[in-house]
Amino acid sequence: MLQKVRHNIPTVVGLGFLVGANLFLFSQRSILREMPPTQRILAQLIFAWIVTLFLLVLVVLWERKPLSSIGIRRMSRKDVLWAVVGFLLGGVIIMGTMPLVQRLGLSSTENGVRHLMQLPIWLRMAMVLTTGVSEEILYRGYLIERLDVFSGRIGLSASLSWFVFVALHLPFWGLGGAIQIGLGSIVLYALYVWRRNLPACMLMHILNNAVALLLVPTFLS
Numbered sequence: 742m743l744q745k746v747r748h749n750i751p752t753v754v755g756l757g758f759l760v761g762a763n764l765f766l767f768s769q770r771s772i773l774r775e776m777p778p779t780q781r782i783l784a785q786l787i788f789a790w791i792v793t794l795f796l797l798v799l800v801v802l803w804e805r806k807p808l809s810s811i812g813i814r815r816m817s818r819k820d821v822l823w824a825v826v827g828f829l830l831g832g833v834i835i836m837g838t839m840p841l842v843q844r845l846g847l848s849s850t851e852n853g854v855r856h857l858m859q860l861p862i863w864l865r866m867a868m869v870l871t872t873g874v875s876e877e878i879l880y881r882g883y884l885i886e887r888l889d890v891f892s893g894r895i896g897l898s899a900s901l902s903w904f905v906f907v908a909l910h911l912p913f914w915g916l917g918g919a920i921q922i923g924l925g926s927i928v929l930y931a932l933y934v935w936r937r938n939l940p941a942c943m944l945m946h947i948l949n950n951a952v953a954l955l956l957v958p959t960f961l962s
Contacts, residue, residue: 810886
């Protein structure tokens, strides 16, 4: 393991940066809460793009690896098809678990959506694009592939990434919402591990976000 670390210093730095960025954002929760919702969300979106662009530059210029090393490659027709199938399956899982979560007395994703629907439409559209792209690069493509450099077990790397991804959703969505998102995101992880195509995961994620943040609010309003 020590030898792997020595031969993969840029990867260690990248993983450390990703962990540090998330810890920094978590440490600023009290400050973010005092900001108006629009400014708070906008600041978080900008921060997500900064972290994402930093890691992309690190992959290309320091690791000297192609972007395909984190799954960024052209989609085939099958990739598009499975992205749409994954989107439908993920939606069924999230909707199907909502009654159970509510029965347990936990807040569901509906509570978070009701909160976000107060935001202007342009900001919700920015959220759809930003989270659909940045979260896939950070937590599917980059984190899974770079953890796999050290573990050599793609299943283990995906499981660790899934745990981190779900934990990051706890502060806003609550336990119930995080459970729903966690179960739904299993489809995303399965899609990535199977197809190793990040744009397909981005497509699935963006479709899911578009329904949750743009379509559903029209029925809840």
